Every structure is written in C-alpha cells, then in structure tokens.
Amino acid sequence: MTDTTTTLDLGPQARIIARLAEGVRDEQLADGTPCPGCAVRNLLGHLIGLSVAFRDAGRKDLGAHTDTAPDAAEPDIGPGWREELPTALDALAEAWRDPAAWTGMTRAGGIDLPGAVAAAVAADELVIHAWDLARATGQEYEPDPDALRVSHDFLRAAAEESDRGDGIFGPVVPVADDAPLLDRAVGLSGRDPAWTR
Numbered sequence: 001m002t003d004t005t006t007t008l009d010l011g012p013q014a015r016i017i018a019r020l021a022e023g024v025r026d027e028q029l030a031d032g033t034p035c036p037g038c039a040v041r042n043l044l045g046h047l048i049g050l051s052v053a054f055r056d057a058g059r060k061d062l063g064a065h066t067d068t069a070p071d072a073a074e075p076d077i078g079p080g081w082r083e084e085l086p087t088a089l090d091a092l093a094e095a096w097r098d099p100a101a102w103t104g105m106t107r108a109g110g111i112d113l114p115g116a117v118a119a120a121v122a123a124d125e126l127v128i129h130a131w132d133l134a135r136a137t138g139q140e141y142e143p144d145p146d147a148l149r150v151s152h153d154f155l156r157a158a159a160e161e162s163d164r165g166d167g168i169f170g171p172v173v174p175v176a177d178d179a180p181l182l183d184r185a186v187g188l189s190g191r192d193p194a195w196t197r
Contacts (some may be wrong), residue, residue: 013126014051024096
C-alpha cells in the first residue's frame with residue numbers, strides 16, 4: 001500500500017452506504033443482488049458483519065469478529081438493522097482514523113495481514129458492496145473517489161497475482177480500459193457492470 005492509502009478516511013464511503021441503506025424499502029429485502037444467491041437482506045447483514053469485523057481489526061481488538069471467515073454463515077438482518085448498520089459503519093470509520101490502525105499486523109476474516117492492507121480490503125468491501133446495494137435497489141451511486149481508487153488498485157493487484165485471473169469475488173469480468181473507474185473495479189471484483197434488477 002502506498003503512503004497515500006494511510007490517509008484514507010473511510011467515513012465518506014461509510015456515509016454513502018448509510019444513505020443507500022436508508023433508501024431500501026422493506027419489500028426489497030428479499031430481492032436479488034449482483035452477489036449470486038444473496039438477497040438484499042443478506043447483503044445488508046454482510047455489511048453489518050464486515051463493519052464490525054473491520055472496526056475490530058482497526059482497533060487491533062482481535063477475537064470472534066476478526067476470526068470468523070466471511071462465508072462461515074449466511075448473513076441476515078434483525079429487526080433493528082436500520083439503526084445497527086449506520087452505527088457499525090460510523091464505528092468502522094472512526095477506528096481507522098487512528099494512525100495506529102494502519103501500523104503493525106491485524107486480522108480480518110481469520111487472516112493475519114498488515115494494517116494498511118486490512119484498510120484497503122475494508123475500502124474495497126465498502127465500495128463494491130455499496131454498488132451491489134445500489135444496483136439491487138435501483139438507487140444512484142457515486143462512490144467516494146479516494147475509496148474507489150484504493151478499491152480499484154487493490155482489486156487490480158489481487159487479479160494480477162492470481163494465476164487464474166480470478167477476482168476476490170469471482171472470475172474477472174472484462175471491462176474496457178477506458179471505462180469509468182467504478183466499472184473497472186466492479187469487473188475486477190467478478191461482477192458485470194451492466195447488471196440490472
């Protein structure tokens with residue numbers, strides 16, 4: 001990760017997700033998303049879980065939240081999700097405002113990794129899953145430019161390191177080199193930027 005990554009504030013991207021979540025209607029919770037087999041309610045549950053996990057990773061508070069693999073169980077939401085998600089997102093962003101979060105080692109998803117890499121993974125999760133949520137619920141989405149740049153760079157590096165051309169979330173979907181940066185990041189994540197409800 002570059003030195004500029006350590007200055008990334010996850011707060012703007014976290015607020016974008018909170019706004020998108022506010023726009024989710026109850027009748028949309030069972031709708032499909034760009035994540036295969038994942039309904040909107042599961043995506044929201046995943047966003048809550050990853051926010052808590054990366055909050056604890058930033059705090060170096062290693063334990064159950066940071067040790068659990070992302071696919072250990074299908075995430076879901078409870079009745080208080082509309083309050084729970086923005087609270088978790090705020091805490092995530094606050095944890096990574098501490099310079100100590102970016103140094104040394106931490107853990108997320110049961111994997112030990114440098115703090116700066118964990119922050120890049122968190123940015124990527126927030127950028128790509130916000131796109132998932134926006135597409136699934138028919139909302140406009142413009143990611144935070146700094147978080148998008150970090151997400152794209154992380155996904156590109158991950159795809160280049162893979163000998164199969166797989167993205168973090170699935171096989172890379174080819175996207176034109178001159179496409180918008182968000183579309184290129186989405187393609188690198190294994191999603192089709194043209195996905196619609």
